[in-house]
Amino acid sequence: MCQQHTDCKIRRFQASLGRTAFSPHRHDVYTLGLTLRGVQCFNYRGGARRSLPGELVVLHPDELHDGHAGTDDGFTYRAITIQPGALGSILPGRALPFIEGGQSAHPGLLQAVRTALSHPADELSPLQQDEALFDIATALHAASGQAALDGQLDARASERARSYIHDHLAQPVSMQDLEQAAGQDRWQLSRDFRRLHGTSPYRYLLMRRLDAARDRIQRGESIAQTALACGFNDQSHMTRHFKAAHGLSPFRWKRSVTPVARSARTIVQD
Structure with a gap:
């Protein structure tokens, strides 16, 4: 992968x-x-x-x-x-x-x-x-x-925030954390991040957690274990967000996806 x-x-x-x-x-x-x-x-x-x-x-x-x-x-x-x-x-x-x-x-x-x-x-x-x-x-x-x-965008600040998100996927992340990591006012960071990455910092964090969950599920890890390992409260919490992002539950997604390359x-x- x-x-x-x-x-x-x-x-x-x-x-x-x-x-x-x-x-x-x-x-x-x-x-x-x-x-x-x-x-x-x-x-x-x-x-x-x-x-x-x-x-x-x-x-x-x-x-x-x-x-x-x-x-x-x-x-x-x-x-x-x-x-x-x-x-x-x-x-x-x-x-x-x-x-x-x-x-x-x-x-x-x-x-x-x-x-x-x-x-x-x-x-x-x-x-x-x-x-x-x-x-x-x-x-x-x-x-x-x-x-x-x-208007001028601060791409470096957004990249620092993005890197922080990737380094803390399984941990709680607040806007204050991102503000400190980026060295930029949180509201400017929110605007720049959305314009550069197409979504809010929160949604970006959520989707990266779902990416990690998807890879774990495809490798055969149980859905319950995956949920906790990827920063979700429990299996139902992850399942709700997974279906909202992919249109299928984790179980149905696992049955549907066959790697090609x-x-x-x-x-x-x-």
Whole structure:
């Protein structure tokens, strides 16, 4: 598996959905997916969307969405997830690109995503990851219509806060802790962190705990043990947050995920 803090810039997976539907949930990563077969339906930002084969879905970090098949035949899609912080060095001084409506037909973005998703069973080399990140980041910026630079952001302070979070995943973390670690006023830190990483410090901490939990569960550790080891109060506490983030309970997620390669995985739902 990828290391969450430094090495795992992107993840790729392919999924098939039949009768099962993903309940409303949200991630703190960008998700860019190409529909391969069938009709992919989802609700996003107050509207019902559908994606046909060859069309691109672009979900912004921290946006609530669900997912279900538009026909009895189900659907298949291939997707890539990107940590928002990975775009910071490519788009310095800019807020995260936002694609209205969760879908895009921008030719440059379509090409960049198709290239990144080709040969999903093959592990991407670090150079391939960097190239894919650059192409997708610049295409996302162009597709979003952003032009002017945003106000100055303190990326170093946000990175110090992010590092503190990773070093204290299983321990209580307060905004005061992050303020001291970052050397920045907590409210400015909250604003900068969200603009650079696509979510709040609290949500970032929660999602990293869920990442650690997911890896432990996939290695065969019990859900109850995993919950305590990853900083949750108990199994039900972790299960509630896990389903809110992934649309499935930890048990159903474990049954659904089959590793393909270290940078790709397949999910099959009936």
